[in-house]
Amino acid sequence: MLLEIKNLKAGYGDLEVLKGVSLEVKGGEVVALLGPNGAGKSTLLKSIVGLTKKTDGEILWKGRDLGRLPTHALLEEGIGFVPQGRLVFPSLTVRENLEMGGYLLDHKETLEKNLESVLMRFSVLKNKIKSRAGLLSGGEQQMLAIGRSLMMSPELLILDEPSLGLAPKIMTEVFEKLKELNQGGTTLLIVEQNVRFALRYASRGYILGNGEVRFSGRVEELSDPRKMHEAFLM
Amino acid sequence: MEVILQILINGILAASVYGLIAGGLSFLYATTKIFHLAHGVVVVGGGYAFWWAAAKLGWPMWAAVIFALIVSALAGVAMNEFVYEVLRKKGTKGLGYLIATLALLTLGTAVVLALFGAAPKTFNFETSSHEALGVVVTTLQFWIIATSALLLGIFYWTQKFTKFGKAMRATADNETVAEVLGIDTKRIRRSAFALSSILAAAAGILIGLEFNLDPNMGVLLAVKGFAASVIGGVGSFGGAIIGSLIIGIVEQVVVWFGGAGWRNAATFLILFLFLLFKPSGLFGSKRET
Numbered sequence: 001m002l003l004e005i006k007n008l009k010a011g012y013g014d015l016e017v018l019k020g021v022s023l024e025v026k027g028g029e030v031v032a033l034l035g036p037n038g039a040g041k042s043t044l045l046k047s048i049v050g051l052t053k054k055t056d057g058e059i060l061w062k063g064r065d066l067g068r069l070p071t072h073a074l075l076e077e078g079i080g081f082v083p084q085g086r087l088v089f090p091s092l093t094v095r096e097n098l099e100m101g102g103y104l105l106d107h108k109e110t111l112e113k114n115l116e117s118v119l120m121r122f123s124v125l126k127n128k129i130k131s132r133a134g135l136l137s138g139g140e141q142q143m144l145a146i147g148r149s150l151m152m153s154p155e156l157l158i159l160d161e162p163s164l165g166l167a168p169k170i171m172t173e174v175f176e177k178l179k180e181l182n183q184g185g186t187t188l189l190i191v192e193q194n195v196r197f198a199l200r201y202a203s204r205g206y207i208l209g210n211g212e213v214r215f216s217g218r219v220e221e222l223s224d225p226r227k228m229h230e231a232f233l234m
Numbered sequence: 235m236e237v238i239l240q241i242l243i244n245g246i247l248a249a250s251v252y253g254l255i256a257g258g259l260s261f262l263y264a265t266t267k268i269f270h271l272a273h274g275v276v277v278v279g280g281g282y283a284f285w286w287a288a289a290k291l292g293w294p295m296w297a298a299v300i301f302a303l304i305v306s307a308l309a310g311v312a313m314n315e316f317v318y319e320v321l322r323k324k325g326t327k328g329l330g331y332l333i334a335t336l337a338l339l340t341l342g343t344a345v346v347l348a349l350f351g352a353a354p355k356t357f358n359f360e361t362s363s364h365e366a367l368g369v370v371v372t373t374l375q376f377w378i379i380a381t382s383a384l385l386l387g388i389f390y391w392t393q394k395f396t397k398f399g400k401a402m403r404a405t406a407d408n409e410t411v412a413e414v415l416g417i418d419t420k421r422i423r424r425s426a427f428a429l430s431s432i433l434a435a436a437a438g439i440l441i442g443l444e445f446n447l448d449p450n451m452g453v454l455l456a457v458k459g460f461a462a463s464v465i466g467g468v469g470s471f472g473g474a475i476i477g478s479l480i481i482g483i484v485e486q487v488v489v490w491f492g493g494a495g496w497r498n499a500a501t502f503l504i505l506f507l508f509l510l511f512k513p514s515g516l517f518g519s520k521r522e523t
């Protein structure tokens with residue numbers, strides 16, 4: 001098991017958002033995390049990468065408790081995170097954004113090598129390498145945010161609503177890129193509001209509702225509209 | 235013609251000092267989102283430290299300069315560590331920082347007053363005058379402009395091209411994402427205070443050499459720096475330099491026609507006009523995030 005979350009509780013101040021969530025991700029999988037707005041999906045992802053402090057439960061990475069490891073340690077462990085909202089550094093160039101993705105790399109050669117391979121994967125970025133990231137289109141910014149997280153060659157990439165606010169055609173492009181990534185060996189945990197996409201690209205899924213797991217299983221089961229309805233309304 | 239040139243030169247001279255202050259203020263705002271008005275007293279502290287070492291203790295010039303840079307850097311970093319970081323941990327918002335920075339400005343001024351007294355300090359620095367095209371410039375003034383330009387240039391270069399400078403700009407753009415990528419933003423903030431305080435010390439030294447040091451001038455310097463960074467667009471380093479040039483030159487024009495008494499009023503008038511008609515400043519960016 002790559003990532004194992006057991007009975008996780010977390011929140012903000014007095015507000016408990018996650019009320020005991022358990023979730024597993026095996027190496028090589030694409031796991032979708034679905035659920036209505038405010039269900040706690042982002043909070044769950046933020047807890048994994050240490051941006052939100054857990055109050056109870058366990059987060060195991062390859063069987064080891066991640067405990068209170070600082071973010072840079074997680075990156076070095078091979079966990080990458082693309083936060084919600086296409087958050088590139090708008091005033092930095094595309095190249096500088098990617099360099100920041102590899103901030104923790106000690107060797108300039110490794111940085112250049114990884115930069116080269118990210119640009120191979122995202123050729124749209126190659127043509128705009130010197131543009132300010134704030135001037136890119138929405139789809140390009142999302143590609144950049146993903147590309148930036150690949151600079152550390154993560155084993156597990158965690159994405160928070162990568163398709164948010166993108167046109168359907170661009171969404172497909174983004175997901176095709178993610179699929180390629182997965183075929184190259186990267187495990188993916190994706191929060192996705194768009195059920196259709198989740199069903200098409202993921203192998204397993206979880207539905208989160210009001211801080212609890214409402215459903216978990218193979219995506220085929222999810223495509224049963226009654227199950228879906230139950231999960232969302234429960 | 236000579237008059238215009240002379241006004242221009244004097245304006246650039248003042249802007250050399252303002253730019254060192256405003257550039258630091260704007261940079262600090264970008265990286266920490268704090269309007270560090272106590273920066274004014276960091277300038278004063280650097281100036282006095284230099285005066286104390288050079289004029290009072292008779293240290294060689296270079297040693298006094300290094301001493302002043304260290305004093306200011308420590309003062310700026312201490313303000314960050316013991317006040318701003320503490321507030322940040324408690325989740326303080328804008329107004330809390332404003333009160334804190336005004337308190338630091340007042341406190342710092344009181345410390346300088348207690349240590350050095352109220353009488354202004356001067357250096358009586360020996361310098362020669364040069365005349366060309368009907369304009370008079372002293373050797374010292376030439377060096378002030380050159381030093382300021384060089385320091386601001388080096389600062390800009392480190393921001394633009396070094397890994398740490400890029401990380402500072404990334405933190406300015408989005409602190410949370412910077413953290414997600416493993417950038418130690420606390421260390422970034424500390425370094426930002428150290429660097430801008432070094433620029434502040436340089437401003438203090440130059441003020442001491444060319445004009446004179448007054449323990450109460452921190453407030454006015456903070457206001458000038460604030461005005462220049464607002465005019466340039468808050469958070470824009472280059473904008474702060476342009477803003478400083480505008481203020482420096484307009485002040486000299488006003489002084490020429492209206493007398494020295496109108497000098498500071500001119501700063502406020504420009505600031506007011508910008509807040510009214512162009513609040514985002516010349517190079518202010520409306521960030522998408």
Ligand SMILES: Nc1ncnc2c1ncn2[C@@H]1O[C@H](COP(=O)(O)OP(=O)(O)O)[C@@H](O)[C@H]1O
Pocket residue numbers: 012015017035036037038039040041042043044
């Ligand atoms: N920084 C925060 N501070 C306080 N409450 C928050 C914060 N972020 C999210 N919340 C609250 O936590 C709950 C879950 O939010 P979130 O995890 O973002 O849900 P989702 O990603 O599933 O839409 C919501 O009620 C939201 O208002």
Ligand SMILES: [Mg+2]
Pocket residue numbers: 041042043084160
């Ligand atoms: Mg969310």
